[in-house]
Amino acid sequence: xxxxxxxxxxxxxxxxxxxxxxxxxxxxxxxxxxxxxxxxxxxxxxxxxxxxxxxxxxxxxxxxxxxxxxxxxxxxxxxxxxxxxxxxxxxxxxxxxxxxxxxxxxxxxxxxxxxxxxxxxxxxxxxxxxxxxxxxxxxxxxxxxxxxxxxxxxxxxxxxxxxxxxxxxxxxxxxxxxxxxxxxxxxxxxxxxxxxxxxxxxxxxxxxxxxxxxxxxxxxxxxxxxxxxxxxxxxxxxxxxxxxxxxxxxxxxxxxxxxxxxx
Amino acid sequence: xxxxxxxxxxxxxxxxxxxxxxxxxxxxxxxxxxxxxxxxxxxxxxxxxxxxxxxxxxxxxxxxxxxxxxxxxxxxxxxxxxxxxxxxxxxxxxxxxxxxxxxxxxxxxxxxxxxxxxxxxxxxxxxxxxxxxxxxxxxxxxxxxxxxxxxxxxxxxxxxxxxxxxxxxxxxxxxxxxxxxxxxxxxxxxxxxxxxxxxxxxxxxxxxxxxxxxxxxxxxxxxxxxxxxxxxxxxxxxxxxxxxxxxxxxxxxxxxxxxxxxxxxxxx
Numbered sequence: 001x002x003x004x005x006x007x008x009x010x011x012x013x014x015x016x017x018x019x020x021x022x023x024x025x026x027x028x029x030x031x032x033x034x035x036x037x038x039x040x041x042x043x044x045x046x047x048x049x050x051x052x053x054x055x056x057x058x059x060x061x062x063x064x065x066x067x068x069x070x071x072x073x074x075x076x077x078x079x080x081x082x083x084x085x086x087x088x089x090x091x092x093x094x095x096x097x098x099x100x101x102x103x104x105x106x107x108x109x110x111x112x113x114x115x116x117x118x119x120x121x122x123x124x125x126x127x128x129x130x131x132x133x134x135x136x137x138x139x140x141x142x143x144x145x146x147x148x149x150x151x152x153x154x155x156x157x158x159x160x161x162x163x164x165x166x167x168x169x170x171x172x173x174x175x176x177x178x179x180x181x182x183x184x185x186x187x188x189x190x191x192x193x194x195x196x197x198x199x200x201x202x203x204x205x206x207x208x209x210x211x212x213x214x215x216x217x218x219x220x221x222x223x224x225x226x227x228x229x230x231x232x233x234x235x236x237x238x239x240x241x242x243x244x245x246x247x248x249x250x251x252x253x254x255x256x257x258x259x260x261x262x263x
Numbered sequence: 264x265x266x267x268x269x270x271x272x273x274x275x276x277x278x279x280x281x282x283x284x285x286x287x288x289x290x291x292x293x294x295x296x297x298x299x300x301x302x303x304x305x306x307x308x309x310x311x312x313x314x315x316x317x318x319x320x321x322x323x324x325x326x327x328x329x330x331x332x333x334x335x336x337x338x339x340x341x342x343x344x345x346x347x348x349x350x351x352x353x354x355x356x357x358x359x360x361x362x363x364x365x366x367x368x369x370x371x372x373x374x375x376x377x378x379x380x381x382x383x384x385x386x387x388x389x390x391x392x393x394x395x396x397x398x399x400x401x402x403x404x405x406x407x408x409x410x411x412x413x414x415x416x417x418x419x420x421x422x423x424x425x426x427x428x429x430x431x432x433x434x435x436x437x438x439x440x441x442x443x444x445x446x447x448x449x450x451x452x453x454x455x456x457x458x459x460x461x462x463x464x465x466x467x468x469x470x471x472x473x474x475x476x477x478x479x480x481x482x483x484x485x486x487x488x489x490x491x492x493x494x495x496x497x498x499x500x501x502x503x504x505x506x507x508x509x510x511x512x513x514x515x516x517x518x519x520x521x522x523x524x525x526x527x528x529x530x531x
Contacts, residue, residue, distance in 0.1 A: 004446070028336055029333070029335045029336045029338075029478070029479050030479075031335065032446050033479070034444060034445070034447070034480055034482075035414070035476065035477060035478070035480050035513075036410035036412055036414070036416050037369070037410075037412060038369070038373060038412060039411075039412070040372070041366075041369045041411060042446075045446050045447075046446075081376040084376065085372050085373070085376050088375070089368070089372055119377040120376050120377055123377055123378060123379065123380075126379060127381070154379045175402070176402075178399070179399040179400075179403055180399075180403075182397070183378075183379060183383060183385075183386050183399055183403065186382065186385070186389075186397070186399075187381060187382035187385045190385065221397075222397060222398075222399060225397050226397075
């Protein structure tokens with residue numbers, strides 16, 4: 001029995017592209033979409049049932065739409081999210097060069113994407129697992145920390161763990177950012193064992209107090225939850241944080257993170 | 264012989280609209296095994312739409328059929344303006360906790376549009392079954408919408424029970440069968456079983472699902488019990504364990520702030 005997307009077999013490459021552009025925002029029916037499903041997931045579910053040439057056309061359509069991200073006028077965040085979710089779901093690594101160009105255009109101000117869409121572009125590059133040079137990620141991070149710092153941190157952590165940890169104090173004071181970083185740290189930690197894992201956790205505990213409050217508390221909350229026995233860190237007496245807090249009294253980070261016990 | 268809701272609704276249409284719809288319904292019936300045939304049967308069996316709403320839906324359908332689109336596209340577009348129009352579930356019968364099953368890769372992709380996909384998947388698998396998952400994971404999950412699109416479908420076993428999946432074996436195939444998740448055929452990946460409280464929320468109501476909420480999803484069946492405040496899932500065949508259909512309702516898509524933990528992954 002033909003799959004739900006079998007009608008695409010009769011489409012030209014251009015028709016497939018146009019169909020995909022409209023389907024990703026729900027402007028055409030997607031046979032096989034389950035109630036409450038996303039458009040991209042519904043298409044991904046039907047894709048394996050297509051003939052090889054149609055699957056190639058669908059992939060080509062996705063690449064065409066990705067290439068348009070750099071130059072199109074303000075696209076809806078929903079559309080960009082669905083497109084990139086589809087690309088990642090297909091594991092379409094050929095999309096990475098165009099995504100890199102789009103991200104770099106965001107840095108230069110030549111691309112009009114929303115904050116959400118910029119982050120989605122960076123996460124798509126990360127989630128497609130095609131490594132990019134550290135300089136690429138650092139440039140994104142410095143240009144738009146709100147949008148790019150979390151995916152950049154995750155990418156840098158893969159390449160040079162200790163260098164990435166030492167960049168944690170540069171993260172902005174944002175809880176959503178902290179949550180994203182913590183999930184990445186947990187994932188990374190679970191791939192380590194024995195002394196390497198302990199060194200990693202100790203390094204994190206050591207740098208946490210130099211981080212901005214929400215990042216600090218997020219990391220220490222995670223360390224507490226994971227049962228890591230590391231001593232509370234003390235902010236250096238002449239750090240901006242210590243000076244702002246009067247430079248005396250209990251460890252600065254402990255005062256900000258009530259869940260910590262004093263040494 | 265009393266008229267069905269469909270027949271009553273059709274009588275309210277203009278002659279032209281009625282004829283347009285009848286032509287398509289007949290064409291759909293002419294291909295018995297196809298999606299259209301089931302859509303036609305569902306439309307004829309629907310009893311949960313108030314007469315005026317049903318007539319408006321069919322009128323919209325007729326109007327869309329006048330455009331250069333497929334009948335399925337026309338039906339889908341017509342449905343968009345008629346979602347959440349089934350009877351409202353009275354407060355006294357509102358299920359306390361609802362559940363839905365979403366394929367793990369699909370759920371991870373939704374959360375990872377702006378997230379580290381490998382890390383999110385790792386966390387969801389690692390903390391399945393925990394009453395107190397890590398705060399970062401809880402906040403990530405509760406920040407995401409309950410479903411991918413409007414409306415969100417939720418099921419339950421008993422309105423006062425905390426476990427909406429009670430009575431269904433916790434394996435992937437049984438959940439798929441009992442909830443009628445016809446397109447989720449890949450049993451190699453588990454479902455994430457999400458639960459959420461239905462606390463009263465401004466602007467949120469729970470409805471009996473109708474053909475408009477289902478759109479072109481042909482695994483849906485209108486509940487044959489006209490008097491029921493709920494819909495009913497249609498277990499997939501072959502259903503070797505004889506699982507019964509479950510009550511189901513629909514609601515507007517909202518964030519996951521009312522998610523209940525633990526969540527679980529089905530066994531594959």
